[in-house]
Amino acid sequence: MSEPLFLEPVFHEKIWGGKKLATEFGYQIPSDQTGECWAISAHPHGPATVKNGPYKGLTLNQVWDQHREAFGDAKGDVFPLLTKILDANDDLSVQVHPDDAYAAEHEHELGKTECWYVISAEPGAELYYGHNAKTHEELADWINHGQWQKLFRRVPVKAGDFYYVPSGTIHALGKGIVVLETQQSSDTTYRLYDFDRVDKKTGQKRELHLKQSIDVTTVPHQDPKLNIEKTQVGDAEVTTYVKPPVSPHFSVYQWQLNGGTATFNRQSAPYTLASVLKGEGTLDVDGTEYKIKKGDHFILPYQVKDWTLKGNLQIIASEPGED
Numbered sequence: 001m002s003e004p005l006f007l008e009p010v011f012h013e014k015i016w017g018g019k020k021l022a023t024e025f026g027y028q029i030p031s032d033q034t035g036e037c038w039a040i041s042a043h044p045h046g047p048a049t050v051k052n053g054p055y056k057g058l059t060l061n062q063v064w065d066q067h068r069e070a071f072g073d074a075k076g077d078v079f080p081l082l083t084k085i086l087d088a089n090d091d092l093s094v095q096v097h098p099d100d101a102y103a104a105e106h107e108h109e110l111g112k113t114e115c116w117y118v119i120s121a122e123p124g125a126e127l128y129y130g131h132n133a134k135t136h137e138e139l140a141d142w143i144n145h146g147q148w149q150k151l152f153r154r155v156p157v158k159a160g161d162f163y164y165v166p167s168g169t170i171h172a173l174g175k176g177i178v179v180l181e182t183q184q185s186s187d188t189t190y191r192l193y194d195f196d197r198v199d200k201k202t203g204q205k206r207e208l209h210l211k212q213s214i215d216v217t218t219v220p221h222q223d224p225k226l227n228i229e230k231t232q233v234g235d236a237e238v239t240t241y242v243k244p245p246v247s248p249h250f251s252v253y254q255w256q257l258n259g260g261t262a263t264f265n266r267q268s269a270p271y272t273l274a275s276v277l278k279g280e281g282t283l284d285v286d287g288t289e290y291k292i293k294k295g296d297h298f299i300l301p302y303q304v305k306d307w308t309l310k311g312n313l314q315i316i317a318s319e320p321g322e323d
Contacts, residue, residue, distance in 0.1 A: 018089030072270030114183030122176030235260025281311015
């Protein structure tokens with residue numbers, strides 16, 4: 001199928017969610033505190049739906065199961081990636097994700113390595129990223145005694161920052177941050193600390209997962225060594241944020257086009273995911289031109305070997321890794 005797959009996102013209301021998915025991205029959302037846009041998703045907790053072409057009306061997981069040729073006959077039981085936009089109107093719970101082995105044994109799904117491109121951040125916004133414990137014994141002691149100020153690392157954040165969050169990393173978005181998240185297709189989260197918040201729907205504090213968090217947290221924490229590269233493709237500046245072997249599960253890029261034209265040729269990946277964060281323009285595939293704008297999400301399937309972008313566009317793209 002030599003045309004892009006445009007997708008209809010799925011939205012999830014969250015206790016910490018804000019209004020920017022509606023006000024800034026223009027999504028028609030019934031709730032004013034949505035929080036999460038599952039933009040390119042084949043996960044059963046929120047599969048996106050194809051809006052065009054011969055697969056119109058199918059969910060992405062159905063296309064994966066029934067038309068694997070669109071993905072170069074890629075292996076695996078599940079579509080491996082999930083793209084989200086998160087709008088944090090309040091601090092998210094501080095959490096940690098398992099790796100593939102632990103998740104397969106205990107949760108029967110993929111582990112969860114993810115990364116964030118920071119779309120916007122209010123002045124003074126911070127992330128929770130990593131921890132200060134030197135040993136697993138110290139980690140367990142601080143967690144079991146609620147020594148959160150001692151345990152957590154907090155880092156300032158601004159628009160345009162990029163953070164890679166491997167499984168085993170304690171992390172959370174802070175208040176006033178909007179990110180595009182690229183992750184493995186997993187919904188397993190171990191909640192370590194939730195600021196003693198009460199869920200309005202249940203009247204109860206949300207469940208914590210202290211034992212699992214201690215089990216899976218990497219000790220000591222080490223910041224990943226990223227080799228962020230910038231190259232030129234036509235009139236577009238391309239930033240490579242992460243790729244194998246640093247990130248075995250995915251590569252993530254930014255395509256920045258401030259007018260002009262850029263033609264891309266796929267190298268080795270069987271398909272490419274793309275999300276338009278700013279601007280508008282056109283996507284040309286095999287002589288057919290598609291208008292694209294902020295808030296659009298699409299997949300360039302295996303049959304699309306090259307494509308041309310025109311206009312003023314900021315796009316975050318990703319491709320599956322080598323694992």
